[in-house]
Amino acid sequence: MQLTDKHREYWRRNLLITLVLMAIWFVVTFVVGYAARDLSFSFFGWPFSFWMGAQGALIVYVALIWYYARTMNRLDREYGVNEEEEQ
Amino acid sequence: MSAGTTQRAFTAQLKKVYTWYTGGFVLFVVALAILEKAGMPRAWIGYVFLLATVLLYAGIGVMSRTSDASEYYVAGRRVPAVFNGMATGADWMSAASFIGMAGTLYLQGYSGLAFIMGWTGGYVLVALFLAPYLRKFGQFTIPDFLGARYGGNTARFVGVLIAILCSFVYVVAQIYGVGLITARLTGLSFEVGVFVGLAGILVCSFLGGMRAVTWTQVAQYIILIIAYMIPVVWLSMKHTNIPLPQLVYGSVLEKVSAREDQLLKDPKELEVRKLFADRAAAAEAKLKALPGSFDSGKAEVQKALDDAKSSNAGPEQVVAAQKAVDTYPRDAAAAKTAWTKEAALKGRAAPPLKHGEAFPAANEKARDVARKNFLALIFCLMVGTAALPHILMRYYTTPSVKEARNSVFWSLFFIFLLCFTAPALAVLVKFDIYTMLVGSEFAKLPAWVNSWSKVDPSLLSIADVNKDGIVQLAEIAIGGDIVVLATPEIAGLPYVISGLVAAGGLAAALSTADGLLLTIANALSHDVYYKMINPNASTATRVGVSKALLLVVALAAAYVASLKTADILFLVSAAFSLAAAGFFPALVLGIFWKRATSLAAVLGMIAGVSVTFYYMATTQVWMRGLFGVTSPIADNIWWDIQPISAGVFGVPLGFLVIILVSLVTPAPKPEVQELVEHVRYPNLRPGAA
Numbered sequence: 011m012q013l014t015d016k017h018r019e020y021w022r023r024n025l026l027i028t029l030v031l032m033a034i035w036f037v038v039t040f041v042v043g044y045a046a047r048d049l050s051f052s053f054f055g056w057p058f059s060f061w062m063g064a065q066g067a068l069i070v071y072v073a074l075i076w077y078y079a080r081t082m083n084r085l086d087r088e089y090g091v092n093e094e095e096e097q
Numbered sequence: 098m099s100a101g102t103t104q105r106a107f108t109a110q111l112k113k114v115y116t117w118y119t120g121g122f123v124l125f126v127v128a129l130a131i132l133e134k135a136g137m138p139r140a141w142i143g144y145v146f147l148l149a150t151v152l153l154y155a156g157i158g159v160m161s162r163t164s165d166a167s168e169y170y171v172a173g174r175r176v177p178a179v180f181n182g183m184a185t186g187a188d189w190m191s192a193a194s195f196i197g198m199a200g201t202l203y204l205q206g207y208s209g210l211a212f213i214m215g216w217t218g219g220y221v222l223v224a225l226f227l228a229p230y231l232r233k234f235g236q237f238t239i240p241d242f243l244g245a246r247y248g249g250n251t252a253r254f255v256g257v258l259i260a261i262l263c264s265f266v267y268v269v270a271q272i273y274g275v276g277l278i279t280a281r282l283t284g285l286s287f288e289v290g291v292f293v294g295l296a297g298i299l300v301c302s303f304l305g306g307m308r309a310v311t312w313t314q315v316a317q318y319i320i321l322i323i324a325y326m327i328p329v330v331w332l333s334m335k336h337t338n339i340p341l342p343q344l345v346y347g348s349v350l351e352k353v354s355a356r357e358d359q360l361l362k363d364p365k366e367l368e369v370r371k372l373f374a375d376r377a378a379a380a381e382a383k384l385k386a387l388p389g390s391f392d393s394g395k396a397e398v399q400k401a402l403d404d405a406k407s408s409n410a411g412p413e414q415v416v417a418a419q420k421a422v423d424t425y426p427r428d429a430a431a432a433k434t435a436w437t438k439e440a441a442l443k444g445r446a447a448p449p450l451k452h453g454e455a456f457p458a459a460n461e462k463a464r465d466v467a468r469k470n471f472l473a474l475i476f477c478l479m480v481g482t483a484a485l486p487h488i489l490m491r492y493y494t495t496p497s498v499k500e501a502r503n504s505v506f507w508s509l510f511f512i513f514l515l516c517f518t519a520p521a522l523a524v525l526v527k528f529d530i531y532t533m534l535v536g537s538e539f540a541k542l543p544a545w546v547n548s549w550s551k552v553d554p555s556l557l558s559i560a561d562v563n564k565d566g567i568v569q570l571a572e573i574a575i576g577g578d579i580v581v582l583a584t585p586e587i588a589g590l591p592y593v594i595s596g597l598v599a600a601g602g603l604a605a606a607l608s609t610a611d612g613l614l615l616t617i618a619n620a621l622s623h624d625v626y627y628k629m630i631n632p633n634a635s636t637a638t639r640v641g642v643s644k645a646l647l648l649v650v651a652l653a654a655a656y657v658a659s660l661k662t663a664d665i666l667f668l669v670s671a672a673f674s675l676a677a678a679g680f681f682p683a684l685v686l687g688i689f690w691k692r693a694t695s696l697a698a699v700l701g702m703i704a705g706v707s708v709t710f711y712y713m714a715t716t717q718v719w720m721r722g723l724f725g726v727t728s729p730i731a732d733n734i735w736w737d738i739q740p741i742s743a744g745v746f747g748v749p750l751g752f753l754v755i756i757l758v759s760l761v762t763p764a765p766k767p768e769v770q771e772l773v774e775h776v777r778y779p780n781l782r783p784g785a786a
Contacts, residue, residue: 017781021777035221039479040472043468043472054347057454064213067217082502
């Protein structure tokens with residue numbers, strides 16, 4: 011079927027959200043990992059980079075997915091592309 | 098409306114069933130603990146755990162039996178997000194993550210965190226790039242998507258081959274794990290263990306397909322998470338008096354680091370390490386001088402014996418000299434093996450690793466290499482996680498796109514619980530060993546040390562190398578798996594908890610094996626048989642074919658596992674790199690880039706997998722042997738990357754090939770472009786604007 015401008019805008023916003031979340035994912039994983047030796051100051055007993063690898067990054071991942079699910083489920087409704095309500 | 102109410106009632110019903118189930122399981126463990134107190138022998142506890150859990154899984158399989166295609170392949174698409182999350186967690190967590198992860202962290206310190214980050218961060222990719230779109234597509238397998246998106250059977254067939262390659266490699270490792278755990282739990286032989294475990298897997302997936310596997314995996318998740326948590330919490334109570342190990346082990350890590358600094362300089366430790374270094378150096382010198390050193394060495398021990406006999410030495414000296422002659426290698430080849438082993442003691446001469454330090458190494462260059470490999474491994478594990486078909490398949494089973502998104506959140510949440518805890522466990526066990534075991538007397542070793550070094554010397558062996566009667570850290574050789582397996586005993590818990598941990602490991606291995614076997618059988622029956630060979634097959638025939646194939650694949654995997662030849666740990670990581678390079682570029686570009694063409698995808702998948710496979714075949718010891726590669730490893734290594742991370746070459750190449758070839762081939766047909774639009778929107782209503 012023919013996509014409307016609204017549909018295109020939905021997809022653009024989805025891409026933007028995806029891009030921003032991926033940037034955060036990249037920073038906590040690879041930037042922090044790359045600079046691990048310089049980030050080894052003590053953080054509640056852990057060296058900071060160790061804590062990030064063992065807990066910090068994981069918490070961020072869970073938060074990213076939670077945020078994405080919530081935002082996209084709202085966006086679906088806002089743009090009228092949500093599924094018939096089932097629950 | 099009626100669909101909504103049924104789904105809600107179904108979810109409520111599930112919650113009730115699994116709450117009762119969890120309570121029942123806890124009662125079962127408590128009852129066993131009481132029986133243990135009353136004098137039930139340990140072997141019986143092992144048998145009861147094995148029998149009860151395998152029967153439970155089989156029971157769920159029997160109750161969920163089905164021959165309806167939608168039920169068999171995708172559990173009727175009505176698995177609520179939370180339960181699909183638990184099932185994915187169990188599907189995902191294999192014997193390697195349940196038993197091996199904490200051990201790897203114990204042995205490698207910071208570097209081991211690559212597994213923790215890689216195995217969780219991959220779900221961000223699943224959530225953002227794949228799960229919702231695959232759910233909207235809504236077919237049965239991953240090759241289904243490739244076939245529809247890249248129009249035709251070539252893409253589908255390449256997808257089937259890659260799915261089988263990585264899943265089979267992975268399932269062999271799981272069945273191997275099942276055999277090991279069963280053997281340890283019950284004392285049965287490894288082979289018997291493999292087949293008992295196999296029976297458990299088969300009854301479940303054979304009768305009920307995805308439906309049975311889903312509900313079993315939820316049950317298995319509950320067992321494995323309880324089994325993982327109890328010993329860690331207990332150990333945390335022992336060392337910190339706080340039952341939240343994840344929050345407080347920072348302070349324990351500080352103490353471990355302080356202890357490491359002490360041990361680095363301790364004169365007794367230095368003495369033991371020097372003894373190892375000397376022995377290794379002597380062996381190396383002899384290795385270099387082969388074959389001459391074999392004869393001269395033989396003459397030497399013979400002469401020592403003659404001297405001892407002729408010079409009225411004490412009888413002990415003669416016995417010792419005689420023993421040296423008797424144990425001397427038979428021929429030059431045997432000498433080479435023995436001395437190579439001895440030369441490897443160099444590893445034990447190395448100073449202890451600093452647990453919290455990132456990329457410890459002698460110089461800047463070595464640190465750079467370590468960092469590069471650390472990041473490369475994370476990359477491969479993450480992309481691999483987002484490409485393994487048995488995981489992606491699970492998101493077909495939710496009722497809607499919305500639920501698929503929520504379900505990725507729950508999946509990661511349930512996996513997070515274990516990944517969050519493993520580093521804490523590693524540090525706590527390290528603290529225990531560094532402070533309680535090191536420095537104790539050989540005459541008074543803790544009971545768990547004696548029992549485990551007897552069970553399996555490769556897990557724990559300990560010898561008074563410098564004969565001072567005190568345990569030095571350098572005198573302990575430890576295998577990673579013991580960290581999880583022995584924790585209940587280290588923490589002073591009754592044997593029933595050890596049985597529980599083994600049952601947890603068994604649940605982890607069985608659940609993953611279930612998912613993998615189903616993936617392979619479905620790829621063959623649905624994609625090859627139904628879609629390519631006999632499109633007119635009735636539902637019953639398709640499901641029947643799938644069941645028959647399941648049996649064949651399971652037996653083949655069990656047979657390969659029972660050979661015990663392959664380097665199992667390597668195979669598991671290879672599966673990630675292969676899946677990453679094969680599927681990820683084609684799947685993601687298929688959704689996000691309408692211009693990606695059929696030919697490009699096929700070439701991209703083949704190129705990605707081939708380069709990954711080639712790199713492993715030329716740089717990994719076991720694979721080199723398999724393919725008879727003789728050129729020096731150093732010549733084949735690219736940018737110092739280890740073979741375990743071969744996917745870092747395959748994934749970018751896959752993307753590159755798909756993009757370049759797409760640009761020079763004609764754009765896909767309008768139907769394909771419409772399919773892409775279809776998967777991008779959860780619900781495309783005409784006129785909704």
